[in-house]
Amino acid sequence: MEEPAVREELGSVEGQRILDLGCGDGAFGRAMLAAECRSYSGIDSSARMVEAAQRTLRGTLGTVTRDHIERFSAPPNSFDVIVSRLALHYIADLRGVLTACRECLAPDGRVLFTVVHPVITSHEVHPSSPTELRTSWVVDDYFEQGPRERSWLGGKVVWHHRTVEEQVLALRTAGFTLTALRECAPRRERFDGDESEFARRQRVPLFLLLAGAVAQR
Numbered sequence: 001m002e003e004p005a006v007r008e009e010l011g012s013v014e015g016q017r018i019l020d021l022g023c024g025d026g027a028f029g030r031a032m033l034a035a036e037c038r039s040y041s042g043i044d045s046s047a048r049m050v051e052a053a054q055r056t057l058r059g060t061l062g063t064v065t066r067d068h069i070e071r072f073s074a075p076p077n078s079f080d081v082i083v084s085r086l087a088l089h090y091i092a093d094l095r096g097v098l099t100a101c102r103e104c105l106a107p108d109g110r111v112l113f114t115v116v117h118p119v120i121t122s123h124e125v126h127p128s129s130p131t132e133l134r135t136s137w138v139v140d141d142y143f144e145q146g147p148r149e150r151s152w153l154g155g156k157v158v159w160h161h162r163t164v165e166e167q168v169l170a171l172r173t174a175g176f177t178l179t180a181l182r183e184c185a186p187r188r189e190r191f192d193g194d195e196s197e198f199a200r201r202q203r204v205p206l207f208l209l210l211a212g213a214v215a216q217r
Contacts, residue, residue, distance in 0.1 A: 009112055013032055015038050016080040019074070024049050042057075050065075072100060077104075080105070081111075098173075118142070118163055121150075122142045181209070183207065
């Protein structure tokens, strides 16, 4: 659901310098290099993910660095596109990260990021069986922004809940013009004929995508 929206909003990346914040296993980087981007650089704070990304990108010109997203910086005009997929809801200072993105982009550069949708980061948590598929979501304290502990993939994580409004404002405050806001709606053809799962995924948004272009001064 998230990937098709990202690829559509990115469009052609031919000849562009891409930075990927929270690059994970590097699969997206390999896809971008196959799409003939000029260069690909990934950043991830996990040693395990960096090792996986280095294996994925072996034999390509892609590079990966272990670092925290909050601490990254680069000289002006270092990149044409900065992407972050499902990583920035782990970051407390979204505005700071987006400002750092703005400072190292080309004058006509752009940023695109996806996060877990605020409906999900704010939903009221109820105990349930680990194997039970969730069929309802109750939004609670939506306008109370900040860290919330959640169970995720068998462990505990901290997601930083932000309203849609706050994320748009963060993008604009950092010096970008909003160019896209999408909720990554499910598409029937992506579910291999599983109509029940398609219907379940239509009930609530899972992802939020925002994109911006460097604001002209």
